[in-house]
Structures are given as C-alpha cells and as structure tokens.
Amino acid sequence: MSSFKNIFDQYNWNEIKESIYAKTTADVEQALHTHKRTLEDFKALLSPAALPYLEQMAQLSRQLTQQRFGNTMQLYIPLYLSNECQNICTYCGFSLDNKISRKTLDHSEILQEVAAIKKMGYDHVLLVTGEASQTVGVDYFKQALQLIRPHFANISMEVQPMDEAEYKELIPQGLHAVLVYQETYHREDYKLHHPKGRKSNFDYRLETPDRLGRAGIHKIGLGVLIGLEDWRTDSFFTALHLQYLERTYWQTKYSLSFPRLRPCSGGLPPKVEMNDRELVQLICAYRLLDQEVELSLSTRESARFRDNVVKLGITALSAGSKTNPGGYAAAVSSLEQFEISDERAASAIAGMLREQGYEPVWKDWDAGF
Amino acid sequence: MQPLIIAGHTFTSRLFTGTGKFSSLQLMEAALLASGSELVTVALKRVDLQNEADDMLQHLHHPSFRLLPNTSGVRTAKEAIYAAQLAREAMETNWLKLEIHPDPRYLLPDPVETLKAAEELVKMGFVVLPYVHADPVLCKRLEAVGTAAVMPLGAPIGSNKGLKTIDFLEIIIEQSNIPVVIDAGIGSPSDAAKALEMGADAVLVNTAIAVSKNPVIMAQAFKQAVIAGRMAYEAGLAPAHKEAIASSPLIGFLD
Numbered sequence: 001m002s003s004f005k006n007i008f009d010q011y012n013w014n015e016i017k018e019s020i021y022a023k024t025t026a027d028v029e030q031a032l033h034t035h036k037r038t039l040e041d042f043k044a045l046l047s048p049a050a051l052p053y054l055e056q057m058a059q060l061s062r063q064l065t066q067q068r069f070g071n072t073m074q075l076y077i078p079l080y081l082s083n084e085c086q087n088i089c090t091y092c093g094f095s096l097d098n099k100i101s102r103k104t105l106d107h108s109e110i111l112q113e114v115a116a117i118k119k120m121g122y123d124h125v126l127l128v129t130g131e132a133s134q135t136v137g138v139d140y141f142k143q144a145l146q147l148i149r150p151h152f153a154n155i156s157m158e159v160q161p162m163d164e165a166e167y168k169e170l171i172p173q174g175l176h177a178v179l180v181y182q183e184t185y186h187r188e189d190y191k192l193h194h195p196k197g198r199k200s201n202f203d204y205r206l207e208t209p210d211r212l213g214r215a216g217i218h219k220i221g222l223g224v225l226i227g228l229e230d231w232r233t234d235s236f237f238t239a240l241h242l243q244y245l246e247r248t249y250w251q252t253k254y255s256l257s258f259p260r261l262r263p264c265s266g267g268l269p270p271k272v273e274m275n276d277r278e279l280v281q282l283i284c285a286y287r288l289l290d291q292e293v294e295l296s297l298s299t300r301e302s303a304r305f306r307d308n309v310v311k312l313g314i315t316a317l318s319a320g321s322k323t324n325p326g327g328y329a330a331a332v333s334s335l336e337q338f339e340i341s342d343e344r345a346a347s348a349i350a351g352m353l354r355e356q357g358y359e360p361v362w363k364d365w366d367a368g369f
Numbered sequence: 370m371q372p373l374i375i376a377g378h379t380f381t382s383r384l385f386t387g388t389g390k391f392s393s394l395q396l397m398e399a400a401l402l403a404s405g406s407e408l409v410t411v412a413l414k415r416v417d418l419q420n421e422a423d424d425m426l427q428h429l430h431h432p433s434f435r436l437l438p439n440t441s442g443v444r445t446a447k448e449a450i451y452a453a454q455l456a457r458e459a460m461e462t463n464w465l466k467l468e469i470h471p472d473p474r475y476l477l478p479d480p481v482e483t484l485k486a487a488e489e490l491v492k493m494g495f496v497v498l499p500y501v502h503a504d505p506v507l508c509k510r511l512e513a514v515g516t517a518a519v520m521p522l523g524a525p526i527g528s529n530k531g532l533k534t535i536d537f538l539e540i541i542i543e544q545s546n547i548p549v550v551i552d553a554g555i556g557s558p559s560d561a562a563k564a565l566e567m568g569a570d571a572v573l574v575n576t577a578i579a580v581s582k583n584p585v586i587m588a589q590a591f592k593q594a595v596i597a598g599r600m601a602y603e604a605g606l607a608p609a610h611k612e613a614i615a616s617s618p619l620i621g622f623l624d
Binding site for chain 1: 417455579
C-alpha cells in the first residue's frame with residue numbers, strides 16, 4: 001500500500017535544511033512573483049532570506065485568505081476528556097513520568113463539560129486525550145461521540161493514532177476531523193523526545209494521515225511542535241506531507257497548526273526558539289503555498305499576537321480554552337497539558353473579531369451530514 | 370425587460386446572490402438588499418436548524434428574498450438527498466441549489482453524483498437547481514431528468530476569474546430549454562454583463578460582492594451590470610468585426 005513513508009524516505013533532513021538556508025534574495029523574489037508556488041518556492045519563503053520581505057508576504061497572504069475564506073473566522077474549543085497517558089514525551093504535562101493524579105471523564109462529567117461549552121456559544125468541538133488505549137480506546141471514543149454528537153454540529157479529535165478499522169468505526173459516529181501532529185519529522189530526535197510508549201513508533205505516527213485518508217475522514221490536521229527541532233526544516237516536511245495527502249486523498253480537507261512549545265508541568269524548555277516574526281513568516285509562507293488549506297491558531301499564543309495575526313492568513317481560532325479534563329465544569333483543578341496564554345473568553349474573542357471586520361462563525365457543518 | 374420564470378416563479382432581478390464570506394450579517398443584509406436580488410442562496414451547514422432565531426436567517430427575512438438552500442459540504446448523492454430533506458423541512462421551501470463537491474480544495478462539482486441526486490430529488494418534488502461544470506451534455510441530461518434550471522460554472526468557485534468556460538457556456542445556452550444561471554467565478558460586474566449579453570438567464574454572485582471593500586456599492590454595480598447585459602441581449606447586439614468593412618469591396622463592380 002502506498003504511503004507517505006515511501007516519499008519521506010527519499011529525503012535527507014540535513015540536505016533539506018542546508019537547501020533552505022542557502023536560499024537567496026533572488027529565490028525569494030521569484031517565489032513572491034510566481035503564480036503557482038512549488039516546494040522550492042516555499043523553501044525560499046521560509047528561509048532567513050525572506051525575512052526582509054515579510055510585509056509583502058503578509059499583504060499577499062491576507063489577500064489570498066480573504067478571497068478564499070472571506071471575512072469570516074471559524075471558532076472552536078478543545079474538550080479534554082482524559083490526561084491518562086502511557087507515553088513519555090519530554091515536553092508534555094501528561095507525560096507518564098510526571099507523577100500527578102490522572103483523570104478520565106465519565107459520562108456525566110462529559111455532559112457537564114458539554115453544557116458549559118454550549119453556553120459559550122460553540123458548535124464545533126475538538127476532543128483531546130493523552131494515549132491510554134486500555135481505558136481511553138476506541139470503545140470509550142465511540143461512547144463519547146454518541147454522547148456529544150447531539151450537541152455539536154462538528155466534532156474533531158486530537159488523540160492517539162489509531163488503525164484504519166478503528167477510524168472507520170468512529171467516522172459514522174460523527175467524527176469529522178482528526179488532528180495528528182508529527183511533532184517533528186526529524187527521525188532521530190523524535191526518538192529522543194518520545195523514549196517510551198506507543199508514540200515512540202515514528203513510522204506508525206507518520207502513516208496515520210494515510211490511514212485516515214483511506215478511512216474516508218472529512219478533514220485531517222497536520223503540524224509539528226515548534227521548538228523541538230529546526231522549525232524551517234520541520235515545516236518543509238509538513239508541506240511535503242500536505243501536498244502528498246492532497247494529491248492522494250483528494251476528497252479530504254486539510255488544516256495546519258503551528259504550536260510553539262509552552263511551559264508545562266515537568267516539561268523541557270524548547271531546544272529551538274521561534275520568535276513572533278518567524279511565526280508570522282511561517283503562517284504567510286503556508287498561505288502563499290496553499291490558498292485552500294485551513295490555518296488554525298490556538299490559545300497558546302498571546303492575546304496581542306493573536307489579535308494581530310488573525311488578518312494574516314488564519315482561518316480558525318480557539319478561545320476560552322482549558323487544557324485539563326473537566327476544566328470547564330466537572331473538575332476545574334485537574335492537571336492541565338500546558339499553560340494557555342490568551343485567557344480571554346469566547347465572547348471577548350468574538351467581539352475582537354467583529355471589531356476587526358470579521359464575522360465569527362460558530363457553525364459551519366451539520367451533524368446530519 | 371422580460372421577467373425570468375423558474376418553476377412558475379417570476380423574478381424581475383436576474384442577479385442571484387450568496388450569503389458567505391461577509392464581514393458581518395448586517396453588511397450581508399445591506400448588500401443583498403442593495404443588489405435587488407430576489408433569490409438568495411444559504412448553506413444549510415451555516416444555519417442552525419433547531420434554532421428559530423438563527424442569526425443568519427433573521428437577516429434574510431425580507432419579503433423580496435426567496436431563499437435557496439444549498440447542500441454545500443456534501444460529497445455524495447445520498448448525503449445531498451438527506452441535506453435536501455432537512456432544508457425543506459427547516460426552511461419551508463422545496464427549492465434547492467444542489468451542489469455536490471467531493472473535492473474540498475477547488476469545490477468542483479461531481480457530475481455523476483449530481484445527476485443521480487437530481488433525478489431522485491425531482492421525483493421527490495424538489496425544484497432543483499444543480500451547480501455543475503460547464504458541460505453541455507451534462508446540462509442536457511439534467512434537463513431530461515427535470516431540473517428547473519442548470520447552473521454551470523464560469524471558473525472555479527470563489528476564484529473571481531470570470532467566464533473561463535465561455536465556449537462551453539455558449540453551447541449550453543444555445544441548447545437549453547431551461548434557464549441557464551452562470552454560477553461561479555464571476556469576479557466583476559463586466560463579467561456579469563457579459564454573461565447576460567451572451568444570453569445567460571441569470572448569474573449568481575457571492576465572493577465578488579462579499580469580499581469587495583464596499584459590498585453595498587459593489588452589489589449596486591452588479592445590479593446595474595446585470596440589467597445592462599440583459600437589455601443588450603434583448604436589444605440584439607450588433608455583430609463585432611475585427612476590421613472595418615468597406616461597403617462592398619468585392620462586388621462593387623456589379624453596381
């Protein structure tokens with residue numbers, strides 16, 4: 001069976017990294033002025049050579065986004081179901097070696113959370129867990145979807161990677177999208193950051209979008225955790241992955257995220273720092289490569305940063321998020337995955353968007369579909 | 370100007386409009402009113418059908434607007450038929466803009482699923498306006514199963530590229546016994562005028578109005594362009610020539 005691994009294995013991390021950093025002003029100018037941009041153009045736009053062109057990139061990115069997505073912004077919120085986890089990840093608060101008490105929401109707790117989230121106005125929800133397949137496996141998810149589906153127009157999941165057959169079981173229960181971030185495409189460093197648990201299997205994770213595509217999922221979210229490795233090289237591989245998936249599973253929609261490592265209980269500080277300027281560069285470069293891809297920004301980023309980048313290519317925002325199971329109502333003081341930065345309520349974010357000339361969109365799907 | 374009749378309903382405006390991408394619902398309402406449009410399409414997925422006070426629908430509550438629910442988001446005939454039934458119940462209309470685009474990137478319509486769904490929906494009593502590629506044979510097949518109109522695209526939806534499919538649109542217009550509404554890609558009032566001049570019965574415009582810096586004025590510009598285009602069509606355009614033609618250079622000797 002064909003998979004992204006066949007393509008990925010043909011690339012060498014160090015060569016790609018060198019080729020990005022070797023891009024010149026002339027490469028950037030060509031990338032800016034061409035109509036259909038290639039991955040070579042994308043490398044130029046990602047490179048340090050493009051930093052002086054950031055204003056021009058932002059203008060183009062804004063224009064392309066506005067044409068495709070209009071003056072609207074999708075709003076969604078995470079619902080953490082569990083912080084149980086069998087993996088050791090060096091950067092995550094849920095890591096197995098972080099000795100804290102664990103919590104998995106039961107049915108009545110899930111419904112309490114649902115009620116609290118619905119009050120904020122949300123109709124799109126993202127279910128999040130750690131990886132504890134024994135207790136929080138496909139059966140748990142199936143029951144959770146059945147409980148949640150009547151209350152939301154659109155349900156996404158960010159949980160452990162699963163088999164194709166498991167996805168096929170969950171999709172008819174109302175699962176619309178799955179977010180699965182590779183964290184880093186640097187195979188050796190991936191091992192260092194994920195020394196234990198099922199997550200330490202790099203290839204299984206890498207091939208997850210293929211399994212999702214074959215299962216017929218509506219939307220797949222990709223990304224890397226920025227801070228683990230050189231973000232430019234990691235973002236190139238994300239784009240390579242995206243283009244492969246778009247060609248192969250052409251009926252599926254795609255979204256990208258670019259989470260920067262946040263402080264968390266027991267976590268390592270980032271190895272690589274990405275400043276605000278560089279994150280703007282990445283957002284614009286993604287948009288200039290792909291006009292149709294959704295770009296999503298979470299509450300990891302600060303209020304000031306979010307207010308300013310909503311106009312530069314972003315199409316979806318979360319707001320009022322809690323990153324701990326039960327955080328909205330059922331168990332407000334349980335362990336959170338990471339500290340959020342923008343703590344404003346959903347209504348405040350909606351107001352900010354309106355002020356900037358954007359219509360906040362709460363519902364853009366129907367549970368009946 | 371001749372009125373346009375679709376499924377027994379008379380429209381004085383030949384500008385149909387969409388409701389997506391506006392920066393606020395207030396602005397959407399103002400622009401649609403300024404456009405003079407009498408047929409306004411709404412994505413079922415954007416509307417909260419359980420909620421009678423749904424924001425979007427509140428702003429479309431005008432005697433001049435007939436709502437045209439659309440099935441945007443569905444990927445198969447089966448899903449489209451399900452969505453159509455939801456729409457009929459919730460929006461109390463049997464009119465339907467049938468759009469099935471399994472390709473979420475360019476939102477290009479699936480001809481096979483569209484024909485299948487159209488046939489079924491017509492039998493179920495829907496007034497079906499299918500969004501299709503500018504494919505003359507498909508348009509005839511849809512006419513044969515009883516759709517109320519056909520809505521071929523001018524260019525990829527939202528692209529504002531204009532009438533890229535013009536040669537095929539001409540064939541569709543020439544052959545059709547039902548109204549032809551050019552649906553996607555119309556980027557400027559001149560594109561709309563051109564479509565009407567060619568004999569299209571109407572155009573549907575969304576992005577070009579919604580994403581304009583001034584949607585209300587742009588809506589008025591489209592309104593006038595559509596009127597001008599239709600008037601020119603009814604008046605009969607004088608043929609265009611590349612070179613000036615002298616009165617009778619070849620047969621002058623006969624005089």
